[in-house]
Amino acid sequence: MDINKIISQIKEIEGTDIETALSxxxxxxxxxxxTxxxxxxxDRGSAVNEAFIQEDIDSYHINTHALKNLCYTIGLVPLGDKAKELDDAAKAGDFGYIKAHNDxxxxxxxxxxxxxxxxxNK
Structure with missing residues (x-):
């Protein structure tokens, strides 16, 4: 496994912050x-989607919060920001916003x- 090649390819994902992730x-x-x-x-996405389907806003909040943190940890800032928006909506009890943006x-x-x-896997 060529770690330098893997990291350079991950850097190509728009908005990825590898330097912070490495820290x-x-x-x-x-x-x-x-990591x-x-x-x-x-597969945190499955847990998020299952909570969405069940309309379990507490579980949705827990799982979007975890997804947000995992994304930021590995430098996936845009995805982390999307998860944060939905985490904030769940925290506020705004299932309408969640329904509009979960997909x-x-x-x-x-x-x-x-x-x-x-x-x-290359």
Whole structure:
């Protein structure tokens, strides 16, 4: 596994902040790549979507909050920002906002995970 190549490809994802993400990983590129793998395997998006389907706003809040933190930890700022918006809506009890924007979050999440998976499996 060529860690430098993986990181350079992840940097190509629009809005990704690798430098900050590395600071969360003790500036260790191997730890960073392992954290990205953990993010993929965690599949937090399924938990978010299941809470959405069940209209369980408390679970939705917990899972979007976790997704937001995971995204920021690995430098996926735009995806983290989308999760934050929905986390804030859940915290405020605004299920109307969630209904209007959950699909957008799920599409961005799925696209990002697919792209990261392709990068790591090359």
């Amino acid at each position: 969360y990983c003790a500036d260790d590129e191997e730890i960073y790549v392992e 990205v793998q953990d993010f993929i395997e965690d 957008e979050l799920m599409k961005a999440y799925t696209d990002t995970v697919s792209r990261l998976t392709a990068i790591l």
